[in-house]
Amino acid sequence: AQNGVGIFIRESLAQNVLEVVRISSRLMLIKLRMGKQVLTVFSAYAPQTGESEDTKNEFWNTLSDAVRKTPSSEIPLILGDLNxxxxxxxxxxxxxxxxxxxxxxxxxxxxxxxxxxxxxxxxxxxxxxxxxxxxxxxxxxx
Incomplete structure (x- = not known):
């Protein structure tokens, strides 16, 4: 079975969506304009205990790169199962x-x-x- 993430958003907020990006099967982001601020929400599903160190390192490096690329003017929020x-x-x-x-x-x-x-x-x-x-x-x- 393939692991994956998704994002649900209330219909009334759909007009605030600036961008949705699937970074990997374990990581997505959605950018929302909230007033004058942009909120970057990451949906994440980390590898579970028992999975290989390579798989874990790949996930954390990918998430790290994505967070690092978030402009300092935006608010990052990471949600999900980080195991x-x-x-x-x-x-x-x-x-x-x-x-x-x-x-x-x-x-x-x-x-x-x-x-x-x-x-x-x-x-x-x-x-x-x-x-x-x-x-x-x-x-x-x-």
């Missing part, structure tokens, strides 16, 4: 990781944090404490 556990502690990634999450870090999560740090991005969902029923373990809701 890593960033853990429940910032562990030296202050400014990137807000200190709230679930479970323990794994290698793919560290790769994700290093990527965010190198592009001066933050993992927004680690900045908010979640209710217990919203925490997940291995992709399943508790």
């Amino acid at each position: 890593g556990h960033v853990g429940n502690k910032a562990n030296g990634f202050h400014g990137v990781h807000g200190g709230f999450s679930y479970g323990s870090q794994n290698e793919d999560g560290i790769r994700f944090l290093e990527f965010a740090e190198s592009h001066e991005l933050s993992l927004l969902n680690t900045y908010f404490k979640k209710r217990a029923e919203h925490l997940t373990h291995n992709g399943w809701r508790l």
Whole structure:
């Protein structure tokens, strides 16, 4: 089976779409004009744990190149399944990781944090404490 990503957008925002680009089967972007600002939203599906290092490196290099090419006047937002556990502690990634999450870090999560740090991005969902029923373990809701 082939992995892939897509983008859904509310019909009322369709007139704000400036561009949609399929970068790879795992990565797309959509540029939206939001008032005076342009928002570049990346839809990403990272290789899972167990896939080859070459596949993972190719994905992260492609995403890195795409983010680097985003003009500084635009706001980048990366959404999707990045297939890593960033853990429940910032562990030296202050400014990137807000200190709230679930479970323990794994290698793919560290790769994700290093990527965010190198592009001066933050993992927004680690900045908010979640209710217990919203925490997940291995992709399943508790």
